[in-house]
Amino acid sequence: MIPPRSLSAEQVASFHELGYLIVPDVFDPADLEPLRQEMHREIGRKAAALQAAGKLSQLHADLGFDHQLAAIQRDSAENGEAIIKHLEGLRGGGFHAPEMFEVIAHPKMQAAVGSLLRTEEIVASSVYRIRPKLPNSGRGIVPWHQDSGYFATHCDTQLIITCWVPLVDATVENGCMQILPRAHLGKVVKHNTGGNAGFLVIKDEDLPDDPRKAITAACPRGGVVFMTNRTPHCSTPNTSDHIRWSVDLRYQSATTPSNVGLEPAAIAADGTADDDFYAKVNVACYPPEADFLVSSRQHPELVTTYAEYSRRREIYDRTKSEFSAYRRWRDQPAAAEPAGARTGH
Numbered sequence: 001m002i003p004p005r006s007l008s009a010e011q012v013a014s015f016h017e018l019g020y021l022i023v024p025d026v027f028d029p030a031d032l033e034p035l036r037q038e039m040h041r042e043i044g045r046k047a048a049a050l051q052a053a054g055k056l057s058q059l060h061a062d063l064g065f066d067h068q069l070a071a072i073q074r075d076s077a078e079n080g081e082a083i084i085k086h087l088e089g090l091r092g093g094g095f096h097a098p099e100m101f102e103v104i105a106h107p108k109m110q111a112a113v114g115s116l117l118r119t120e121e122i123v124a125s126s127v128y129r130i131r132p133k134l135p136n137s138g139r140g141i142v143p144w145h146q147d148s149g150y151f152a153t154h155c156d157t158q159l160i161i162t163c164w165v166p167l168v169d170a171t172v173e174n175g176c177m178q179i180l181p182r183a184h185l186g187k188v189v190k191h192n193t194g195g196n197a198g199f200l201v202i203k204d205e206d207l208p209d210d211p212r213k214a215i216t217a218a219c220p221r222g223g224v225v226f227m228t229n230r231t232p233h234c235s236t237p238n239t240s241d242h243i244r245w246s247v248d249l250r251y252q253s254a255t256t257p258s259n260v261g262l263e264p265a266a267i268a269a270d271g272t273a274d275d276d277f278y279a280k281v282n283v284a285c286y287p288p289e290a291d292f293l294v295s296s297r298q299h300p301e302l303v304t305t306y307a308e309y310s311r312r313r314e315i316y317d318r319t320k321s322e323f324s325a326y327r328r329w330r331d332q333p334a335a336a337e338p339a340g341a342r343t344g345h
């Protein structure tokens with residue numbers, strides 16, 4: 001069943017005017033509990049595997065989801081990194097349990113996203129990310145960027161909505177995002193490679209507005225920060241004593257270029273051309289990862305099930321596709337993989 005749209009006309013207008021919208025109660029925090037618990041179990045499983053391999057001595061199994069991984073990382077940065085990489089996966093593999101799919105396809109999320117996109121034909125974009133931002137660790141601090149900096153150029157003027165879902169209350173102390181309002185209607189500005197952890201970065205002087213005008217996007221658990229793909233944003237260090245867990249999900253109208261219904265092998269055969277090629281064939285905005293239909297009034301029979309979502313995530317992850325040119329920044333060598341593609345943009 002298609003859920004009714006849930007955001008008010010004022011909220012929708014504000015999103016389109018400012019380029020972002022913080023809704024503190026899209027979910028009941030209890031709706032996110034299965035995801036938190038399953039991720040916590042996954043950390044436990046991976047930690048146990050590292051222990052069995054003789055790499056890890058202390059599981060810290062008495063600690064909750066908001067602390068265990070940080071304690072493991074304090075003992076050994078290598079073990080912490082192994083668990084984070086396992087959760088993140090490469091190119092969108094990683095953690096994709098049913099509990100994750102339930103959040104992505106949650107009727108409350110569809111209702112909110114449907115309000116902003118003004119459609120019931122919704123594709124969950126390939127690019128979603130799990131972000132454990134550990135206390136006092138540089139990892140997870142994301143420099144200024146527009147999400148379109150990572151997407152193919154022919155999607156610059158499309159609307160792809162980032163839904164940033166904190167799994168803890170996101171605050172200034174634990175490193176919530178900073179967002180530059182009213183800066184999303186211009187071009188995708190110049191991004192540079194070489195940001196920390198392989199992230200793309202916009203230099204301050206290239207930002208569409210003065211970074212001092214940025215707002216602090218604190219958001220309680222249960223809330224969602226919605227942004228457009230051209231909204232400049234960054235995130236700050238976690239100076240708290242707990243992990244700032246979040247997932248960022250992306251959605252677009254089904255009429256926006258996507259790889260729904262396409263197997264990666266079919267795309268890879270054509271995937272080595274330049275930006276013009278991508279514009280001509282209208283390939284997905286982020287070709288290496290699987291898109292899937294999450295809501296459709298016109299074709300409810302095509303809405304993706306968990307099994308199909310999982311299969312597509314895995315097959316795209318396994319396929320060594322030649323997506324070399326879907327976005328190339330000037331300081332980036334030709335045919336290089338875009339920064340961030342493996343690091344969890």
Ligand SMILES: O=C(O)CCC(=O)C(=O)O
Pocket residue numbers: 131133140141142147162164175176177233234235236246248345
């Ligand atoms: O979670 C963060 O700290 C940054 C998130 C972000 O940059 C994004 O969702 O595009």
